[in-house]
Amino acid sequence: MFRGAARMFSVVTTTSVCRGILSSIRHYCKKTPTKLRISKALSGAELGANVRVQGWVRSVRAQKTNLFLHVNDGSSLQSLQIVTSSKQTDPLLTFGSAVEVTGTLKKSPHQKQAVELEADQIHVVGTCNPPDFPFKIKERHSLEYIRQFPHLRCRTNAFSSLLRIRSEATTAIHSYFKENDFVQIHTPVITSNDCEGAGELFQIEPSSPEKEENENFFSVPAFLTVSGQLHLEVMSGAFSRVYTFGPTFRAENSQSRRHLAEFYMVEAEVSFTQSIEDLTKVMEDMFRFATEHVLAHCAEDVDLFHKHVTPGHRDKVDSMLKKSFPVITYSEAIDILNRSSQKFVFPTHWGCDLQTEHEKYLVKHCGNIPVFVTDYPYDLKPFYARDNRDQPEHTAAAVDLLVPGVGELCGGSLREERLDLLRARLEEAGLEDTYSWYLDLRRFGSVPHGGFGLGFERYLQCVLGVDNIKDVTPFPRFSRSCHL
Structure with missing residues (x-):
């Protein structure tokens, strides 16, 4: 009887440990953001997921309560809209800067884009000084003009x-x-x-x-x-x-x-x-x-x-x-x-x-x-x-x-x-x-x-x-x- 009880105790203990491990894995996976290309994020395949995107800022627009960014990584002509609190405004967050953004991918309430990323964190990876940058925000430059800057x-x-x-x-x-x-x-x-x-x-x-x-x-x-x-x-x-x-x-x-x-x-x-x-x-x-x-x-x-x-x-x-x-x-x-x-x-x-x-x-x-x-x-x-x-x-x-x-x-x-x-x-x-x-x-x-x-x-x-x-x-x- 004691041997049987010991075996039963072992099974119960093992099962409890496994459940604990699985719970930890789920918790870890939930907290670890999925890295996405912008094109994949725009497809809406990961709606509701905690994601991470990397790219370059194509526009910055600050409002009273929110800050809007458009970020592009070269995988698509379209950029992904990033929404965050205006309290996160960083003077280094400018047109042309390189960023890494984590947050939740959500359906956008606006008609201009199907999805947007509600940011939890925005990290400026590489700064850009707009006055020195030869391309201006929201300006359509001619092919002849941009030809002067083969590196940019x-x-x-x-x-x-x-x-x-x-x-x-x-x-x-x-x-x-x-x-x-x-x-x-x-x-x-x-x-x-x-x-x-x-x-x-x-x-x-x-x-x-x-x-x-x-x-x-x-x-x-x-x-x-x-x-x-x-x-x-x-x-x-x-x-x-x-x-x-x-x-x-x-x-x-x-x-x-x-x-x-x-x-x-x-x-x-x-x-x-x-x-x-x-x-x-x-x-x-x-x-x-x-x-x-x-x-x-x-x-x-x-x-x-x-x-x-x-x-x-x-x-x-x-x-x-x-x-x-x-x-x-x-x-x-x-x-x-x-x-x-x-x-x-x-x-x-x-x-x-x-x-x-x-x-x-x-x-x-x-x-x-x-x-x-x-x-x-x-x-x-x-x-x-x-x-x-x-x-x-x-x-x-x-x-x-x-x-x-x-x-x-x-x-x-x-x-x-x-x-x-x-x-x-x-x-x-x-x-x-x-x-x-x-x-x-x-x-x-x-x-x-x-x-x-x-x-x-x-x-x-x-x-x-x-x-x-x-x-x-x-x-x-x-x-x-x-x-x-």
């Missing part, structure tokens, strides 16, 4: 929206290629070849003073890449669909609104194709997929641009998505330009390179939607472009995608897979030794293939209607400018 402009609504859109567009492009069975290739930033042949290269040299004269770190001259195309062509000898997405560089001494010294390129290569239509289909499908994804997943951020930065541009984007992209030949494009009553700065004749003014006119002529231009003069294209030998005019199987507001967005071609023709072209240019490895690709299991490159910043310009390419990249690099 991410604090503005417009540029934080741009960066979220840029991030989502990147995700969309990777998703498109993944869904269409492309293999991503990390092509090198340092290369020994000049894919474009224009000579606009940044050469890489060690900064060490011990460098001997005529000595190359890589044994050969090395440069920052102008394109990952040739490396993708290597991979297209083993994979039928490959792509890369990364930084490329051009030493262009340009201050234009559509050129940068460093920009991002989306490049793809498709094997077993002898059709330009195969390339234009990928270009058009990717453009539509990425744009529809961005419009769906960044609706508020895109609306900010289309309403306040580039009013009316949304209608143009919708028009681009509703219609198939027309296709015209280079010869047809020259005829259109020659028949135009518009006076161009650069003359138009068969064999001329199309300039931005020509490209924008062609887009307008075709209904202000993207247009493909194919079959350019052979002499205008690099050595790798396929020779259209069956056409009366000497053209290459090349294509450009021209879009509203920008001009050229994509450039591509079928690649010359015929060894004899490729060797003759390289010999003519004096490049046979330099590109002997490229000839090997045609000697060992070569197949007809083609590819293209898309300027990512120009894509963002097109979709958002932004006039200057410097306003769609975090840290623009161009001649006589390399801040940060």
Whole structure:
């Protein structure tokens, strides 16, 4: 009997201890605030919970009994309203300061916001002196103005929206290629070849003073890449669909609104194709997929641009998505330009390179939607472009995608897979030794293939209607400018 009683006492004691522990855990959990991103708090998923948010103050408004703050952490265009007693007013709590706030997330009684945070404690993590801060509370600054402050402009609504859109567009492009069975290739930033042949290269040299004269770190001259195309062509000898997405560089001494010294390129290569239509289909499908994804997943951020930065541009984007992209030949494009009553700065004749003014006119002529231009003069294209030998005019199987507001967005071609023709072209240019490895690709299991490159910043310009390419990249690099 005593043994049974002892066992019963043990069970009761253990049960009581467990209940005590559970009670302590519940008490602890209730007291410990849940850390939330602002976007999650705004969703209302944690209503009634004790939460903690961190971010930067976008506005401060003091009333007789209450103090109202709007705090943003970059996860959403919208800020979270913080309500606290005016007794908690802290002189360090200013526009631009960094804060950590704990309190209860509640349904807001006001129509302007669905939820608000009733603060128990506000801790100023980093102070900000408003008179010295270049951005003013409740003032809508132009893209040109905030461009002067590359280290601070991410604090503005417009540029934080741009960066979220840029991030989502990147995700969309990777998703498109993944869904269409492309293999991503990390092509090198340092290369020994000049894919474009224009000579606009940044050469890489060690900064060490011990460098001997005529000595190359890589044994050969090395440069920052102008394109990952040739490396993708290597991979297209083993994979039928490959792509890369990364930084490329051009030493262009340009201050234009559509050129940068460093920009991002989306490049793809498709094997077993002898059709330009195969390339234009990928270009058009990717453009539509990425744009529809961005419009769906960044609706508020895109609306900010289309309403306040580039009013009316949304209608143009919708028009681009509703219609198939027309296709015209280079010869047809020259005829259109020659028949135009518009006076161009650069003359138009068969064999001329199309300039931005020509490209924008062609887009307008075709209904202000993207247009493909194919079959350019052979002499205008690099050595790798396929020779259209069956056409009366000497053209290459090349294509450009021209879009509203920008001009050229994509450039591509079928690649010359015929060894004899490729060797003759390289010999003519004096490049046979330099590109002997490229000839090997045609000697060992070569197949007809083609590819293209898309300027990512120009894509963002097109979709958002932004006039200057410097306003769609975090840290623009161009001649006589390399801040940060």
